[in-house]
Amino acid sequence: MKQSKLFTKTRKEAPKDEVSKNAQLLIRGGFVNKEIAGVYSFLPLGLKVLEKINNVIRKEMNAIGGQELFMTVLQDQEVWKQTNRWSDEVVDNWFKTNLKNGTELGMGFTHEEPITKMMKNHISSFKDLPISVYQIQTKFRNEARAKSGIMRGREFFMKDLYSFSKNIDEHNEFYEKSKIAYKNIFNTVGIGDMTYMTFASGGTFSKYSHEFQTLSSAGEDTIYVCDKCSVAINDEIIEEQKSCPECGNTELRKEKAIEAGNIFSLGTKFSEAFDLTYKNEKGEETLVIMGSYGIGPGRLMGIIVETLSDEKGIVWPEIIAPFKVHLLNLGQDEKAEEFYEQLNKKGVEVLFDDREVSAGEKFADSDLLGIPYRVIISEKSLAEGGVEVKKRNETDSEIISIDDFLNKLK
Amino acid sequence: MKQSKLFTKTRKEAPKDEVSKNAQLLIRGGFVNKEIAGVYSFLPLGLKVLEKINNVIRKEMNAIGGQELFMTVLQDQEVWKQTNRWSDEVVDNWFKTNLKNGTELGMGFTHEEPITKMMKNHISSFKDLPISVYQIQTKFRNEARAKSGIMRGREFFMKDLYSFSKNIDEHNEFYEKSKIAYKNIFNTVGIGDMTYMTFASGGTFSKYSHEFQTLSSAGEDTIYVCDKCSVAINDEIIEEQKSCPECGNTELRKEKAIEAGNIFSLGTKFSEAFDLTYKNEKGEETLVIMGSYGIGPGRLMGIIVETLSDEKGIVWPEIIAPFKVHLLNLGQDEKAEEFYEQLNKKGVEVLFDDREVSAGEKFADSDLLGIPYRVIISEKSLAEGGVEVKKRNETDSEIISIDDFLNKLK
Numbered sequence: 001m002k003q004s005k006l007f008t009k010t011r012k013e014a015p016k017d018e019v020s021k022n023a024q025l026l027i028r029g030g031f032v033n034k035e036i037a038g039v040y041s042f043l044p045l046g047l048k049v050l051e052k053i054n055n056v057i058r059k060e061m062n063a064i065g066g067q068e069l070f071m072t073v074l075q076d077q078e079v080w081k082q083t084n085r086w087s088d089e090v091v092d093n094w095f096k097t098n099l100k101n102g103t104e105l106g107m108g109f110t111h112e113e114p115i116t117k118m119m120k121n122h123i124s125s126f127k128d129l130p131i132s133v134y135q136i137q138t139k140f141r142n143e144a145r146a147k148s149g150i151m152r153g154r155e156f157f158m159k160d161l162y163s164f165s166k167n168i169d170e171h172n173e174f175y176e177k178s179k180i181a182y183k184n185i186f187n188t189v190g191i192g193d194m195t196y197m198t199f200a201s202g203g204t205f206s207k208y209s210h211e212f213q214t215l216s217s218a219g220e221d222t223i224y225v226c227d228k229c230s231v232a233i234n235d236e237i238i239e240e241q242k243s244c245p246e247c248g249n250t251e252l253r254k255e256k257a258i259e260a261g262n263i264f265s266l267g268t269k270f271s272e273a274f275d276l277t278y279k280n281e282k283g284e285e286t287l288v289i290m291g292s293y294g295i296g297p298g299r300l301m302g303i304i305v306e307t308l309s310d311e312k313g314i315v316w317p318e319i320i321a322p323f324k325v326h327l328l329n330l331g332q333d334e335k336a337e338e339f340y341e342q343l344n345k346k347g348v349e350v351l352f353d354d355r356e357v358s359a360g361e362k363f364a365d366s367d368l369l370g371i372p373y374r375v376i377i378s379e380k381s382l383a384e385g386g387v388e389v390k391k392r393n394e395t396d397s398e399i400i401s402i403d404d405f406l407n408k409l410k
Numbered sequence: 411m412k413q414s415k416l417f418t419k420t421r422k423e424a425p426k427d428e429v430s431k432n433a434q435l436l437i438r439g440g441f442v443n444k445e446i447a448g449v450y451s452f453l454p455l456g457l458k459v460l461e462k463i464n465n466v467i468r469k470e471m472n473a474i475g476g477q478e479l480f481m482t483v484l485q486d487q488e489v490w491k492q493t494n495r496w497s498d499e500v501v502d503n504w505f506k507t508n509l510k511n512g513t514e515l516g517m518g519f520t521h522e523e524p525i526t527k528m529m530k531n532h533i534s535s536f537k538d539l540p541i542s543v544y545q546i547q548t549k550f551r552n553e554a555r556a557k558s559g560i561m562r563g564r565e566f567f568m569k570d571l572y573s574f575s576k577n578i579d580e581h582n583e584f585y586e587k588s589k590i591a592y593k594n595i596f597n598t599v600g601i602g603d604m605t606y607m608t609f610a611s612g613g614t615f616s617k618y619s620h621e622f623q624t625l626s627s628a629g630e631d632t633i634y635v636c637d638k639c640s641v642a643i644n645d646e647i648i649e650e651q652k653s654c655p656e657c658g659n660t661e662l663r664k665e666k667a668i669e670a671g672n673i674f675s676l677g678t679k680f681s682e683a684f685d686l687t688y689k690n691e692k693g694e695e696t697l698v699i700m701g702s703y704g705i706g707p708g709r710l711m712g713i714i715v716e717t718l719s720d721e722k723g724i725v726w727p728e729i730i731a732p733f734k735v736h737l738l739n740l741g742q743d744e745k746a747e748e749f750y751e752q753l754n755k756k757g758v759e760v761l762f763d764d765r766e767v768s769a770g771e772k773f774a775d776s777d778l779l780g781i782p783y784r785v786i787i788s789e790k791s792l793a794e795g796g797v798e799v800k801k802r803n804e805t806d807s808e809i810i811s812i813d814d815f816l817n818k819l820k
Contacts, residue, residue: 004537005475006477007477007529007532007533007538007541007543008532009531009532009538011531030532033528033531035481035482035484035485035486035524036482036484036485036486036515039482039484040482041479041480041481041482041524041528042479042480043479044477044478044479044543046479047478047479047480050480065415067416067417067454068454068457069451069452069453069454069456069457070451070452070457070460071445071451072445072446072449072450072451072565073483073548073550073565074445074446074449074505074550074564074565075445075446076445076446095484095507095508096507096508097505097506097507097517098505098506099552099564100552100553100554101554105446107507107517114445114451118443118451119417121419121421121443122417122418122419122440123417127414128417128419131417133417133454138483138548140483140484142509142510143510144510144511154484154509155482155483155484
């Protein structure tokens with residue numbers, strides 16, 4: 001795409017009321033727009049990144065058998081009363097609204113209740129199980145404060161998967177698969193090495209749940225890392241669980257971190273409330289065992305910006321970058337246009353800075369936007385035999401012939 | 411996909427409180443789930459159709475230069491006060507909610523206001539224009555009654571595009587392009603021949619706006635069709651506009667119809683309220699001319715079901731069908747599995763009914779689900795040389811060799 005056609009403009013300064021680094025950079029780059037504290041629109045560049053993150057997540061969810069659906073925002077209070085989660089005393093971050101006739105509705109902050117109820121139409125026999133379903137959908141949480149940019153919003157995207165199993169063994173098998181799927185996701189988007197599977201409190205059904213915590217000075221959580229096993233323990237349970245649950249190591253490293261995802265065994269809590277049962281092979285009505293598995297794609301985008309950016313701007317991992325190549329034309333209109341066409345023909349995602357602005361402005365914007373390959377075409381580069389290529393996360397550039405660059409991108 | 415793995419089950423009866431044909435069929439087929447009146451979740455089959463409709467729309471919006479973004483549900487009341495649209499007396503279908511501190515927020519029923527405000531960050535010079543942006547996003551309208559299934563929901567998907575132009579000529583040029591884009595969309599999804607561009611009231615800026623109305627006995631609108639020009643006039647303006655605006659024809663055919671889309675010249679109504687201006691070539695601050703262009707993808711799905719289905723079930727046009735082929739195995743497990751693999755390898759989207767249920771049940775479900783090609787593999791079909799192929803919208807079937815069928819689908 002030509003940058004002269006991209007409607008968003010970069011800014012030198014973020015809005016003064018924006019205190020989080022991720023939102024500051026994303027607003028300055030034109031990736032998101034702040035509507036209200038904790039409520040951000042996604043502009044074209046931001047939406048491209050988000051969709052790529054969504055597709056990384058989808059691929060892993062599909063691989064473990066997840067079927068995608070899309071639940072609603074508006075929630076019937078009767079459904080939530082069945083699990084005692086309607087009351088504002090029990091759930092303190094509901095957004096609620098009203099129908100014309102005065103009936104109060106909720107705005108979904110999660111979807112266990114409606115999805116369990118819906119499953120009653122589709123589960124009756126052992127032959128129907130196991131099932132896992134997921135969605136990538138907008139959720140609402142009425143946070144008293146919202147200071148973490150897109151890492152903790154009042155309105156945010158969530159991938160939530162729910163599993164339905166015949167028994168504990170079947171549930172555990174899926175739960176273990178989900179751990180691997182989650183690790184794959186964090187590795188793929190470039191934060192695997194700083195993201196730890198973290199033991200957290202498990203509720204009545206299982207001893208632990210698991211969070212995936214990414215080390216970050218902006219994180220609101222504290223975790224204790226076991227460097228032998230590359231797992232961690234959440235602050236919440238460190239008093240009961242003072243050593244690594246995997247190897248017994250007691251030398252744990254205390255770190256600040258942000259929760260990038262979590263997986264949770266729900267047992268029969270919801271199936272009991274909604275009487276979600278199946279007939280087993282003996283014809284007996286049996287409660288379904290459930291689990292829930294969350295990742296916030298927008299939060300993940302925020303974490304990536306928060307942890308991988310440098311003083312000049314964002315550094316996108318290639319797989320989720322809005323474009324692969326940022327082509328900067330420095331006064332070589334014809335040659336640059338021709339090269340741009342060649343890249344397009346090869347199917348390379350390229351942002352072509354064809355604007356009539358100074359070289360300095362182009363460089364600064366390129367660093368801010370964080371596209372993996374910055375490619376300069378200038379009189380100097382052509383005289384030296386081609387284009388000047390620099391990766392966003394490296395300091396040195398190299399001159400390379402146009403053909404070599406095209407081949408390199410294959 | 412194997413139907414035995416698809417978690418949704420078909421039903422013989424729709425819920426008793428569901429009065430609309432589109433929702434009855436979609437619920438029976440497992441495409442959607444009713445959460446509250448006018449509020450429907452999209453299950454895997456329904457989401458597949460919706461995504462295909464979205465992609466048809468995206469293609470046309472991108473072709474006329476639209477840049478995709480994603481605005482928020484939660485709305486700052488201050489923004490809406492600037493155009494006097496915050497009050498419930500002015501806009502009677504707001505859903506509103508509250509922050510913890512008591513501040514009232516709106517839930518977007520449209521996005522002119524926030525998008526105009528946001529554009530102030532990105533438009534300053536004549537060089538920045540024209541711009542058109544769009545989103546496919548969830549909107550909320552607090553309808554007193556909701557009886558039209560997914561054709562008129564309280565929570566629904568909307569594609570809304572907004573155009574920003576330097577002057578009336580530039581606006582008109584885009585407006586004409588949008589008409590063609592809309593016609594392309596309705597033609598592509600299979601309702602072009604029953605969808606009429608309809609003259610409707612235009613507001614202060616232009617004499618007319620334009621709706622795209624699809625003939626349907628379930629429609630809530632009345633239109634007057636000019637058969638000479640294949641355009642129509644909306645009931646609202648028929649008293650002032652008694653003849654076809656294109657040819658003067660006064661012999662108009664009165665029909666019931668449902669609005670499938672609309673396009674509207676907004677003039678400077680919103681740019682004035684938000685002081686959205688650009689510097690023209692003489693350096694003068696000039697108000698931007700805007701337009702808005704809506705299509706509801708979920709509504710479109712409802713219209714297609716409402717108008718193209720028959721007494722046995724849904725009839726999906728091929729381009730938006732959840733699968734292209736419905737393969738029914740009647741007792742030929744090995745051969746059917748092999749054929750299924752061949753179809754998958756060729757990249758054909760196939761739903762393979764591998765369930766252990768009667769042939770009659772498979773036929774009934776196949777008619778209900780409405781997949782374009784029903785392909786039966788049975789002892790009889792194999793004895794006669796292949797598979798029995800019937801298109802959903804035709805009555806006759808034919809026996810065709812497996813190789814010929816595979817070639818036919820190329």
